Amino acid sequence: MSLRDQIMENLKTAMKEQNRLRLSTLRLVNAAIKDRDIANRGIGRPVADDAEIQGLLARMIKQREESARIYEEAARPEPAAEERQEIAVIAAFLPRQLSDEEMQKAVNKALSDNEALSLRDMGRVMAQLKELYPGQMDFAKAGALVRKALQ
Secondary structure, three states: OOHHHHHHHHHHHHHHHOOHHHHHHHHHHHHHHHHHHHHHHHOOOOOOOHHHHHHHHHHHHHHHHHHHHHHHHOOOHHHHHHHHHHHHHHHOOOOOOOOHHHHHHHHHHHHHHOOOOOHHHHHHHHHHHHHHOOOOOOHHHHHHHHHHHHO
16 A cells, blocks of 8 residues: 555544544645645656655654744743644654664665765765665765765
8 A cells, every 4th residue: 555545544534533633634744745746747747656755744744843843942832742743643654763873874884885985975875875765764864974974
């Protein structure tokens, strides 16, 4: 079952259970996927596949983490808690995230596989990581680790 189908099934279940937060979050996810499909159609690409949807979900989580942080800094715990609940709903559709230690091992392996010696090799290393670990790691952190190793 594709990720798109899983999201639709969960949306139907949330409707039946009248789970307001889950339903609204899944509707937002579904709308974002449809927006991506429309954008893809505009440039002649097919509808979003699972990898593209995973990237979209990861970005939605990052947006909510940032919002929750801002709410907490403004001493507004209720909206921050709601953002964190939305993160939990969205994260359920992503594969397990690699720990910092696992990410370091993956970066080290990619560096050795590509025989990377300088920052010019960073693109190849990051491409391999994105291919092997879609949706499983924060590529901004991975990029920082690769950059640090190659300097």
